Amino acid sequence: SDTLTDQQKKCVAPNVYSLAQAYLNSEQAWPRAIYLGETPIGFIMLDIDPEDIDKKENAYYLWRFMIARDYQGKGYGKKALDLIIDKCKEDQKSVLYTSCDMEEEMPYRFYMNYGFTDTGVFDDDEKVLKLQLI
Structure with missing residues (x-):
């Protein structure tokens, strides 16, 4: 795909792989395309039943985002991401987790600027x- 830089391609799975998952x-999995009008500009997928996170945390996991x-x-x-946070709150989730590659500071810096904390x-x-929602 030519929609991402070579560095970004190392950080996120191809959308076709994500859809298969x-x-x-x-x-x-809760996958969604991101549109600007009629133009697809991205993809996002939540893990709405993350097995690696303690159920007491009442969390979703941001599995894919591009x-x-x-x-x-x-x-x-x-x-x-604002819309994802709205969904989390509608579903009464307290926390949103994600993980990211550390090369060249992105997307780490994006998430930190948004309000996530480094665990x-x-x-x-x-x-x-981790993003504390409540």
């Missing part, structure tokens, strides 16, 4: 981040 894990290169830096990622934990060479 969603199909195979339909009770767990915005096409030509639409990055324009606020669309933040707006998409200090690594999962498969990715830093685990």
